[in-house]
Amino acid sequence: MENKDNRIGEVVEATTTSFISQCYKLYNSPHLGSLIKTGGPYPTYGIVYNIITQGIDPSRKPVVRGINSSSEEEVYRLNPQLEHLLRTDFYSVSIGYIQGDNIIYHLPPAPPPIYSFVQKCDGLDLINFSSRLEFIKILCSSGIPALDEVISAFIRNLADSQQDKENFLINVGKELIYAFPGDFRKMESILQKVLS
Amino acid sequence: MSLDLHKIALQIDNVASRIQQKEFDRLLNLESTLSLFNGASPSELEIKRANSNIGFLVPRILESMSSSYPCQDTPKDYTVLAADGSHIDVDRHLAMQCYLINIGTVLIKYGENPGASLTNDPQLHTNENGLKITDEHSSRHQDIEGPLLGILRTIEEMKAIIKLVEEADKSKPILALVDGTLILWGIIGQAYPGFVRKALLENGIIDTFNQLRDLSRTRKLALAAYVSLPRSTEIVNLLRIDPAVCPYEEANCEANCGSLSFGSRPCDSLTGILDRDIFSNILAEGERSDIFASTIDLHYGEHAVYFYYLNTGSEIARIEIPKWVANDQELLAMTHSLALDQSNLGHGYPVAISEAHEQAVLTMGDREEFRSLVERYLGNKNLPVYTSLKNQSKKLKWL
Numbered sequence: 001m002e003n004k005d006n007r008i009g010e011v012v013e014a015t016t017t018s019f020i021s022q023c024y025k026l027y028n029s030p031h032l033g034s035l036i037k038t039g040g041p042y043p044t045y046g047i048v049y050n051i052i053t054q055g056i057d058p059s060r061k062p063v064v065r066g067i068n069s070s071s072e073e074e075v076y077r078l079n080p081q082l083e084h085l086l087r088t089d090f091y092s093v094s095i096g097y098i099q100g101d102n103i104i105y106h107l108p109p110a111p112p113p114i115y116s117f118v119q120k121c122d123g124l125d126l127i128n129f130s131s132r133l134e135f136i137k138i139l140c141s142s143g144i145p146a147l148d149e150v151i152s153a154f155i156r157n158l159a160d161s162q163q164d165k166e167n168f169l170i171n172v173g174k175e176l177i178y179a180f181p182g183d184f185r186k187m188e189s190i191l192q193k194v195l196s
Numbered sequence: 197m198s199l200d201l202h203k204i205a206l207q208i209d210n211v212a213s214r215i216q217q218k219e220f221d222r223l224l225n226l227e228s229t230l231s232l233f234n235g236a237s238p239s240e241l242e243i244k245r246a247n248s249n250i251g252f253l254v255p256r257i258l259e260s261m262s263s264s265y266p267c268q269d270t271p272k273d274y275t276v277l278a279a280d281g282s283h284i285d286v287d288r289h290l291a292m293q294c295y296l297i298n299i300g301t302v303l304i305k306y307g308e309n310p311g312a313s314l315t316n317d318p319q320l321h322t323n324e325n326g327l328k329i330t331d332e333h334s335s336r337h338q339d340i341e342g343p344l345l346g347i348l349r350t351i352e353e354m355k356a357i358i359k360l361v362e363e364a365d366k367s368k369p370i371l372a373l374v375d376g377t378l379i380l381w382g383i384i385g386q387a388y389p390g391f392v393r394k395a396l397l398e399n400g401i402i403d404t405f406n407q408l409r410d411l412s413r414t415r416k417l418a419l420a421a422y423v424s425l426p427r428s429t430e431i432v433n434l435l436r437i438d439p440a441v442c443p444y445e446e447a448n449c450e451a452n453c454g455s456l457s458f459g460s461r462p463c464d465s466l467t468g469i470l471d472r473d474i475f476s477n478i479l480a481e482g483e484r485s486d487i488f489a490s491t492i493d494l495h496y497g498e499h500a501v502y503f504y505y506l507n508t509g510s511e512i513a514r515i516e517i518p519k520w521v522a523n524d525q526e527l528l529a530m531t532h533s534l535a536l537d538q539s540n541l542g543h544g545y546p547v548a549i550s551e552a553h554e555q556a557v558l559t560m561g562d563r564e565e566f567r568s569l570v571e572r573y574l575g576n577k578n579l580p581v582y583t584s585l586k587n588q589s590k591k592l593k594w595l
Contacts, residue, residue, distance in 0.1 A: 057554070063543070078541060080310035081302070081551055 006119040011038055012089070014111035017142065019046060021118040023088040027053060030120050033153025035129060036092055040116040042099070042108035045129060046092025047154050049144040053088045062086070093142045093150075095135040105134035126161040130168070133175045140179035148186065152193030159194070169194065222468045229469050230477055232435050234262055244437050244447060251449035254433045255488035255503070261434070264483040270533040273307030275364045278373040278548035279356040280556040281349040284563055286327065286341040291581045292570050294322040295340065297349050299356045300555025302548045303364060313363075316555040317356070331391035338392045347382040347396055354404035357419075361408065366415035371534040372408065374421040375549045378501045378516045379492055397494060405499040409520055418527040419518055420535060422546055426505075426514035430488065431471040436463035471505060472512035479507035484515070484532050487522050508536060510544030 013020040023029050029051045038044045066075040097108035162168040180186045242257045284296040298318040305311045328337040357372045364370050380401050408419055437447040441463050444452050453461045475485055485505040502522035506513045521527045538546035571581045
């Protein structure tokens with residue numbers, strides 16, 4: 001069930017493996033490694049792996065404005081139009097979808113339609129989603145940039161919502177061994193980031 | 197074939213050399229023009245202007261002419277509104293006879309609760325909702341296209357400003373900014389029939405001015421037009437009739453100098469000097485000039501155009517205001533301080549006008565998309581999508 005308060009934007013570009021969402025409010029993106037959920041016929045779970053803020057019109061580059069301002073906030077206060085001329089987009093990798101009452105840990109049969117609502121997942125969503133760990137394999141093979149950082153940030157988010165955090169992390173570690181067979185250094189790097 | 201840049205480069209080089217020499221002469225003339233300006237007697241000039249029959253546009257002097265006025269306090273809380281337009285003209289090569297006006301509007305609130313609204317409103321006009329101005333008393337009509345469409349677009353921009361004023365918080369000062377001029381230059385010199393002039397002036401631009409004036413009675417509202425890099429020479433024209441230049445008691449250009457060739461009249465020494473050249477030497481950063489009344493007669497009545505020059509720090513801009521703003525010291529000061537503030541916020545050009553332009557602008561891509569859209573929709577309804585062979589030839593570019 002969609003929680004309207006958690007709605008943060010809409011899908012503006014989608015492929016089989018990933019999708020881009022535009023935030024309703026400038027800079028109001030979920031953080032790196034956050035779990036989000038779309039609408040559409042195959043409500044899709046995604047993990048945020050890239051956030052970008054830029055001018056809405058690609059031919060207009062932002063220029064410096066604050067040389068005489070006392071704070072960064074003042075720059076926005078003195079230029080209220082900026083909220084309408086800049087946009088924040090976040091890129092998500094698809095790692096599962098909802099079918100009926102079940103979470104399917106595969107890529108969705110079709111990507112979310114453009115303008116699908118996108119919402120942040122709350123604590124209950126995180127617990128439900130992490131009841132099985134098959135998503136780790138999809139995520140690890142996704143080829144997204146800064147993969148280690150995204151995986152570790154996501155696992156940290158999930159771990160914080162667990163009752164038995166230690167047991168959860170042990171199980172995650174096992175999945176990572178399968179995902180990166182023989183690559184001990186990569187696994188160590190991810191786990192260090194998770195625990196830091 | 198593409199433009200032969202080698203051939204044109206030589207021509208540009210020749211012209212650049214001539215411009216260089218002219219610029220040297222102009223700077224020499226500017227010095228004497230400045231002495232003339234500073235020594236001129238406003239009252240004598242005004243009397244001579246009023247009694248003369250001058251062949252060029254000379255403004256009325258209200259009091260002094262070479263004073264400068266610093267900017268008064270800028271209100272912290274204010275709203276600025278601007279509208280700008282762009283259009284696609286009637287194209288007989290297009291399958292549907294139509295024109296499109298795209299009006300971009302901007303409302304920006306500054307102060308305690310800052311905010312902004314940026315919109316654009318494209319309006320399609322076809323045979324069904326008017327490609328002609330018709331005379332209600334006869335069968336006469338005038339097709340809307342070319343310069344006439346440009347004039348109508350200006351009127352639509354003013355109508356959009358009225359809507360913005362009605363939406364704005366009336367408890368805060370409001371500056372309605374227009375890009376360019378308040379003078380409907382497009383109508384001057386055109387032999388439009390009476391019913392067209394009435395539609396454009398009395399029922400058009402003047403009607404919008406009247407509505408704004410009415411709105412200004414219930415809120416602190418000023419209207420101003422901002423001319424960037426003005427090429428006006430009205431103040432220079434005033435100096436042309438100065439006794440030190442024009443030896444005649446009454447400056448009757450046709451009678452006194454009509455037989456002289458261009459360049460040999462006494463006042464030709466001022467040719468090439470612009471008003472902004474004078475005021476860039478008079479006004480310090482942030483200061484405005486005296487106010488002058490344009491003598492162009494479009495029967496604007498209480499909206500008659502007055503103007504002053506403003507040193508924004510980046511350029512000398514010309515600010516045009518209606519008479520009712522010029523006569524209200526508070527509103528006048530508001531146009532001065534807020535136009536300056538807008539220019540500072542917009543890196544030398546008012547941010548509201550700049551953003552309204554961005555909202556309104558129709559790129560080449562937009563124009564092509566519009567053309568395709570028309571053809572697609574007509575095609576979907578099984579209507580003939582024909583175009584001229586000339587247009588097809590341009591599209592195909594066959595060899």
